[in-house]
Amino acid sequence: MSASCGALECMLCLGCTRWAWRRCTFAGSNDSESWPLATLSDFSAIPRFILFSLSSYSSASPELSSTATLYKYVSSPPFSPPYAIYTDQSYKEIILAVQGLGLSRKEDYRLLLDNPPGSQMFKGGFVHRGLLRAATWLLEQEGDTVRQLMHEGGKQWRFVVVGHSLGAGVAALTAVLAANDLGRYGCERREQVRCFIMAPPRCMSLSLAVEYTDVISSVILQASLA
Incomplete structure (x- = not known):
């Protein structure tokens, strides 16, 4: 024995x-060792959107495109991380940039922890409940603004959502919601909604991630523990 x-x-x-x-x-x-290398066209937009993502941390923005204009900066929203809205005439884009986890913001922790396992189904998959609630609130607050700016810009413009860390999760689900209700946000085609996120948390099931690969591009430097 x-x-x-x-x-x-x-x-x-x-x-x-x-x-x-x-x-x-x-x-x-290790995860991506068998993947093909990204082309220049795939990666060329990433550095620019990283700057927009950084801009969400302060109204004093880093050096952006000379044609990018800050439309609104919200530093203390009650139900989402802080965010900024930009217009970029050169690239014909409305950019919504969502800030990452604020270590001193209790609201961000409540948002992150609001995710009982299997509690939030969405389009045949599962999503993070707290992040979905934040994305829904964000679009309720700014949906009219986005639609107005898109109509003013014209049919060649697109709505781009960017974010880092916690804000990346909110940004991803914001883009998913917008892609499912194009007309409400002044878009006519799915390709008018794009999302670029840096170090995102797990916010949706694999089936949804695959379904929205044409909308969402995520960037992770080596391993992410999120």
Whole structure:
């Protein structure tokens, strides 16, 4: 009996050691090692949208395109992270930039933790309930603004949502909601809604992530623990 227990303990220790070794040596590049390299056209817009994402952290924006204009900055919304709205005449875009997790904002923690497992179904999959509520509130607040700016811009304009960290999750679900109700936000075609997010948290099930690959582009540098 003692011998069998000892063998079981050894197997358990070996299994835990193997798991810990693989976890500690795993890098994000392991997931994508078989993927093709991104083309220049795929990546060219990313640095520009990273700057817009950074701009959501302060009304004193980093150096953006000379044709980008700050339309609105909301520093303390009650049901979403802070955000900014820009127009860019050169690229014909309305950009909604959502800030990431604010360590001193209690609202952000409540938003992040509002996600009982399996509690929020959406379009045949599951999404993060708190992030969906924030995205819904954000569009309720700014949907009319986006529609007005899109109508003023014309049919060649597009609505782009960007974000980092917690804001990336809100941005992704904002884009999903907008893509499912194009007319409400002044869009006629699905390709007029785009989303570029940096280090996003897990906010939707795999089936939804695959369904919206034409809308959402996410950027992760190596491994992300989100």
